Amino acid sequence: MGIDTYDDPVGQILSSHHWRRQSAQPIHPRPAPPRAAANIWPSELELMGQLAGLALAQRWAGWQKEPFTADSTEQVVVFEKPG
Secondary structure, X not given: OEOOOOOOHHHHHHOOEOOEEEOOEEEOOOOOOOOOOOOOOHHHXXXXXXXXXXXXXXXXXXXXXXXXXXXXOOOEEEEEOOO
């Protein structure tokens, strides 16, 4: 998932680029390079997801799914659309 850069943090979540699977192959609906949001507290990011109607599914300290702790300096989060 990539996030566009907006001044509005909720807009960042709402404009995210989602991948989908078709016949077990990941399909990206439109080209967009992954982008990272800087200096966002975990609670702020979770609130942005909630305001966008999403639920936090996973949070890791890095792309290798390292456990997220109070000492983590980076975060990778996965949100789900409740259905």
